[in-house]
Amino acid sequence: MSSCLIEADGGGLVDLVVPETSRDGKIKEAELMPKIHLSKIDLEWVHVMSEGWASPLKGFMREEEYLQSLHFNSLRMKNGSLVNMSLPIVLAIDHRSKHTIGASTNVALLAPDDANIVAILRSIQIYKHNKQERIARTWGTTSPGLPYVDEVITPAGDWLIGGDLEVLQPVKYNDGLDHYRLSPQQLRHEFHLRQADAVFAFQLRNPLHNGHALLINHTRRTLLEMGYKNPLLLLHPLGGFTKADDIPLDVRMEQHIKVLEDGVLDPQTTIVAIFPSPMHYAGPTEVQWHAKARINAGANFYIVGRDPAGMGHPTEKRDLYDPDHGKKVLSMAPGLEKLNILPFRVAAYDTIAKKMAFFDPTRAQDFLFISGTKMRNYARNGENPPDGFMCPGGWEVLVTYYKSLQAQEAEPKAAVLTT
Known part of the structure; x- marks a missing residue:
């Protein structure tokens, strides 16, 4: 082909x-x-x-x-x-x-x-x-x-x-998500069928909010301005091992599908698939693996964000890695020269425009940064984030998930009270 x-x-x-x-x-x-x-x-x-x-x-x-x-x-x-x-x-x-x-x-x-x-x-x-x-x-x-x-x-x-x-036979998990686990060969076939002339990959292990969508849609417009006729997005959440406090894969996938259903991303130019790799949280070392694997899937552009594959230091109150080193390493890494690295523009909630927007340092006081931790706390406490942070359908998925967790945590206490 x-x-x-x-x-x-x-x-x-x-x-x-x-x-x-x-x-x-x-x-x-x-x-x-x-x-x-x-x-x-x-x-x-x-x-x-x-x-x-x-x-x-x-x-x-x-x-x-x-x-x-x-x-x-x-x-x-x-x-x-x-x-x-x-x-x-x-x-x-x-x-x-x-x-x-x-x-x-x-x-x-x-x-x-x-x-x-x-x-x-x-x-x-x-x-x-x-x-x-x-x-x-x-x-x-x-x-x-x-x-x-x-x-x-x-x-x-x-x-x-x-x-x-x-x-001896293809690996299956029988968890209702196997149809999203497209192999590199299957993804390449799909890109070919859709006549893609560029593929840009976006990995995430968290729910997708409107700041992510802003960046993704901006990237597609940029590729069109560069002369590409049909750039496609590979929305590619990580599906292997993740740490205990990360949101489970099935919940993340449900949230991503709601984002497409709500029209935040265009289903016609987006392919959602699961990347089966385990997660190391090894920062600049691991982000090279994430980029290299997407080359094999056919992606020639890769969006890299702040502190990719990073996490908080396990014993100190700081990031484990320098937040900018991931994108710097990708631009220099041996063997990745044929991959075009697209740096992640910082998005935050614009309190004046009341929507997610690219951060403007000249009016920094107008922006609210909603970290993954803060987002999870909103959902866990049943609070709503500012309007325009995430599509309603996607947010409801997270709220439902955290309610189910709270119900599970309450069950043993109720059992103790009744004995």
Whole structure:
């Protein structure tokens, strides 16, 4: 299929899903191999790699790939070129699993909750998992309280296993959202069908408010002024692991759909899909991964905001990262040269115009900044934000969600009172 879309990293999308005609034979072969149980987040990474989001990576990293990713944020191809790869994508195992594998060169990977074989890892290599070095280089700190570290790395095994991945069937979650989990190949096909001559991606892990929409619509007008005839928006919320106080994926997706239904964004020029990656909250290091993955989906423009992939410092009252470093790093990162970075213009609530508008420093006193924390507090307390902050349908989704949380929190107390 001919297309004007940006080329995938390494020259083509990786597809690690075994053809249906070969599955039975592969499963029989895998049943005789040593077996490793995946965690839920391991399975998310299998999903990511199977569809080519991490192209040209073809499996969990062996040591040479791991060291390049950890120390250089990139991988060198055989032809000498570099592709960006800022996050190590690795599979940890413990001493017992290492002993079980023994001298075997292939292992079978099992689903988190049952004995179903998800994938085969071939030509494996096992090497030491130096957790402290991985944490320090990925996050720039070893402070306690980093969500991905606490949930994933600290309890993980002391060994890493890498190899070539063969995924036995497409990963599904059966949560009512699988139809939004479009692979890079499916997205490219959709962009082609809609005759897109540019694709601009916007990642978010929070609800979409009118400030986001202002930026998105401004970006599309800018691309039209640049001469593009049909630029399309890839509205691409993150769908993997998130920290406990983030709003769940199903609620965010419902809110995003309401935004489209209310006409805040144009459904004809917007594709809403879920990006299946887990979230690290690793700031400038992680935002490179977010941008690189969208290249593989066909996006040639990427909107980057304030403190992308960042969070508050886990032990100090400050941002973990400099809020401007993410966009600066993206403009310089090796392997991302073909991606056009669109800096996020700061939007705030204009108390004079009574709507979200681009911040004007000459009348700073007229603007109200509504942070994600403040927005969540409004919804949690049943308060309405200023008119024009978010479309009514989208806001109602958030209010309903927080009411349900409060009802759940009240249930145990009511039970205690009645005993």
